[in-house]
Amino acid sequence: MRILEVSNLSCAFGGLMAVANLDFYVEEKEILGIIGPNGAGKTTVFNLITGFYPPLRGEIIFKGKNIERLKPYEITRLGIARTFQNPRLFKQLTVMDNVRIAMHKVHNVHILDTLLRGSKFLEEEKIQEEKAREILEFFHLYERRDEIAQNLPYGEQRRLEIARAMATNPILLLLDEPAAGMNPYEAKELINLISYIRDKFNITIILIEHHMEVVMEICERIIVLDYGMKIAEGKPEEIRNNPKVIEAYLGREEESVIS
Amino acid sequence: MENVIQQILNGISLGSIYALIALGYTMVYGILRLINFAHGDIYMMGAFLGYFALGLWNFSFPIGLLFAMGGAAVLGIIIERFAYRPLRLAPRISLLITAIGVSFLLENLMVLWVGASPRPFPQKIPLQIYFIGDIVVTNRQIIIVLVSITLMFLLQFIVLKTKVGKAMRAVSFDKETALMMGIDIDKVISLTFAIGSSLAAAAGVLVGLYFNKIDPYMGVMPGLKAFVAAVLGGIGIIPGAMLGGFILGIAEVLVSAFISSTVRDAVAFVILILILLIRPSGILGKYMREKV
Amino acid sequence: MKRNYLLLILIIIFLVYLGRLARGLNPYFYQILVFWGINSILAMSLNLINGFAGQFSIGHAGFMAVGGYFSSALSVYHGERFISLLNFLPLNIAQIVVFFVFLLLGGLFSAILGLIVGIPTLRLKGDYLAIATLGFGEIVRVTILNLDIVGGPRGFPGIPQRTDLSWVIFWFIICLLVIRNIIFSSHGRAIISIREDEIASETMGINTTFYKVLAFIIGAFFAGIAGGLFAHYLMMLHPSSFTFFRSVEILLMIVLGGMGSITGSILGAFILTVLPEALRGFTYLRLVIYSIILIGIMLLRPQGIMGGKEFSPLIIKKIYARVKENENTRSK
Missing domain, CATH: 3.40.50.300 (P-loop containing nucleotide triphosphate hydrolases)
Known part of the structure; x- marks a missing residue:
C-alpha cells in the first residue's frame, strides 16, 4: 500500500x-x-x-x-514526524522534557483537569512519564534524562532528536x-x-x-x-x-x- | 479645501521630523535587528544639546544644529559601545530590555539634571509668516522641510555612493560574510549609530524651533511613532522610513484636525497594528519567508 | 486526593484569615503587603507570557487598566443596585459577593480583549510583538482619556474601598496555583516549548497559536484582576497610573526575579515594592536606579536572580527521591 x-x-x-x-x-x-x-x-x-x-x-x-x-x-x-538538518532540540530543557513535549498530542488532559490536578491528570502524567522512559531507554538516553539538551554531545543530540520524533508516535x-x-x-x-x-x-x-x-x-x-x-x-x-x-x-x- | 491643504502642509513639517528619527531606527534595525528604544531619547538629548548651544553659548542656528548632531553622534557611539555591544551574542530580548533601560536612564538623568518641566527653546530665527491665499506657511516650516530633505539626500548619498555606505549595506545583508570580506563590523555599527543619532538630534533641534518647547520626556512618543513610521515604510529600508514618516505625520495632523485632537496619539498605533496585520513587511518591503 | 483539596482549602482559609488579622498592623506595612501582593499577581501573569511562552509583551499596564476601570465602573454605577438585590444576605456578605463578581468580570473583560488583541498580534515575532503590545497599551490609555463616563483625564474617583489584604492574598493564591498547575503539566510544557523553538514545537504536534493565545489571555485575566484590586484599594483611578512606565516596571520585576520563574516573579515584585519606599522622596533618582538595575542585570546576569529555577521546599524532597531511585536502579 x-x-x-x-x-x-x-x-x-x-x-x-x-x-x-x-x-x-x-x-x-x-x-x-x-x-x-x-x-x-x-x-x-x-x-x-x-x-x-x-x-x-x-x-x-x-x-x-x-x-x-x-x-x-x-x-x-x-x-508524520520529522527531524531537522540542524537539530532543533528544546535546548534549555532536559532530555526527559524534550521527549515529554513530543507526547503532547497523545497524553493531554482537559485544561480544567490540569488546573484542579484531578485524578485523570495525575494518571496521564504517570503514563506519559513511563512511556517517555521506555523511549529514552530504547535510544539509550535514559541515563541522560536530567541533562540539559544542549549539553549533550553532538551524536546524542541527533539521537535525541530521533527519539523525540518517535515520541510523537508516527507512522511515517x-x-x-x-x-x-x-x-x-x-x-x-x-x-x-x-x-x-x-x-x-x-x-x-x-x-x-x-x-x-x-x-x-x-x-x-x-x-x-x-x-x-x-x-x-x-x-x-x-x-x-x-x-x-x-x-x-x-x-x-x-x-x-x-x- | 484650503483647510485640508493647510493641514497637509503642517503634516509634512511634522512628518519630516518623524522621518528623520525613523531613519535612525531603520538603520540600526537593518544592521543589528534591534529596536533601539533609546533612539527617541537621543532625539531629546539632541534638542537639549541644541538648547545649550543656542541659548547658553549663543551659537548661530546652523552651528548649534551641527553641534547637537555631533554631540548626539558621540552619545550614540558610547551607548552602543557600552550597553549594546557586550550583548551582541545574547538573545534579542536581552538587547531589547537593555535598550528600554538605556531609554529610561537618559530620560531620568535629564530630569535629575534640568528638571521635568518644559523649557522654551531659544528662538534664533525670527518667525515670518507667509500667506498663499488662505494658506499659512511659516519660515520655520520651510526650514524644517528643507533641512530634513537635505539630510535625507545626504544619507542616501552616503549609503549608496560611498565605501562606508557599501560596508553598511554589506553588514546589514550578512554579518559573517562581511566579516570574512575584511569589513570591520564594530566600526560600521558605531558609524551607523553615529549617523542615526545625529539625524535624530537634528530632528530634536528642528522640533525645538517648531514647537518652541522641550522637556526630558519629549522623546518618548515621537520615538515610538517614528518606529511605527519605519515599520510602515518597511523597516531597514531608508526611503521607506521617509515615506512612512511623511504618511504618519500627515495622518496624525488630519485626524487631530478633523476628528479629535485627543486621539492623535493613538493614530500611530492603530496604523501600526493594521500594517502588521495586512503587510508586515511595510509598504516598500519585500516579503521574507522564515527559514525552517 | 480528596484530602489534598481539603487541606488546600484549609490553607487558603487560614491565609485569608491571616490577612484579616494583619489589619492590626502598622498601616504603612499593611499597604506595602497589599501592593506586594498586587504586584506579584501582575508579575506572575506577565511571566507566563514573557518568561514561559517567550512572547515579548510590554503592554501589561493596558490589561491592568482595562480590568481596573471595568470593575470600578461596575462598582460605581451598579454596585448599590446589585447589593440591594442581595438584601436577603447580610450587608457585608452581599458586598463580598458583588465585589467578587465585579472583579471576575473585570478580569474576564480584560481576557476577552487579550483574545481579540492576541489572535492577530501573536503571529508577530519578538520585537514586533513588543511594539504591537506597547501600541495596545497606549491605545487603551488614550481610549480611557477619551471616556467621559470614567472621568477621562480627570481621573475616576468614588470607587468604594473593597480590597483588603485578605482579598489580595486570596487572588494571589489563585493566580499562583493556576499558573503553577499549568506550567507543570503537559499544557505548560507545550507553552515552554514555544519559547524554546517554535518550529520544533509545531513539529511536535503542538498547536502553537492556541497556546500562545492561551498564555496571553490567562496573563490578561490576572492583570485585569490585579487592576481591579488596585482600584478598589486606592478608591480612585487615573490614566497616568497606566502608562508605558507601569508596563516597564512590571517587566523589571520579572527580569529581576528571573524570566520563567514563578517564585522569581514574587521576589522581583517584593524588591520593586520595597525599593521605591526606601527611595521615597527621590522620585527621579529612583527611576535612574531602576534603569541602571535593568541594564546591569542584562549585562551581568541576564537570567535574573532565580535564573528560571523555582524555590520550593519540595526541591529537597525531590532530590531525596532521585537519590533513592538511583540506588534502586543500581541495586537491580
Missing part, C-alpha cells in the same frame, strides 16, 4: 522553482532515500510535506487524505541528514538504529542523506533530485550506475561522492 503519494508538487521562492512537478510515493514499511546535490530541493520537499511551506500546486496524499493545506501540527497529529518518519557530521563509526551505528526502528515500530521512513554508504546500505529505493526535479528513481544498485546521477554529482559537486 502506498502510504504517501506526492503528485505534481511544485514550490517556488521568488520566481526560482525549488521543487518542480515532483511525483513520488512511499510504500508502507519502506525506507526511501532522497539524494541530490546541495540546493536540489530535498529539504524543501520535507518542508512541503510537513506543512511549513505551502505548495504552489500539486497534491500530497497521506493515507488517502490530502494534507497539503494542513498546518504543521495537524500533520504531525496525523502521524522523515529524517533530514541524520548522519551529517558523524564519523564512520557513528554513521554505522545510526544505520543499525534506523533499520531497527523501522522493524521495531513498524513505520515507514524517508531519508535525506549525503553519506552514500548510509543511503546505499539501508534504503530500499532511492529518488534523485536535481534542480527541484526528479532525475532518477530505483534500487540502490540502479542509482549507483545511472549516468544521469553520476553527471549531476560529478558535474558540479565532486566532493560529495568522494566523501
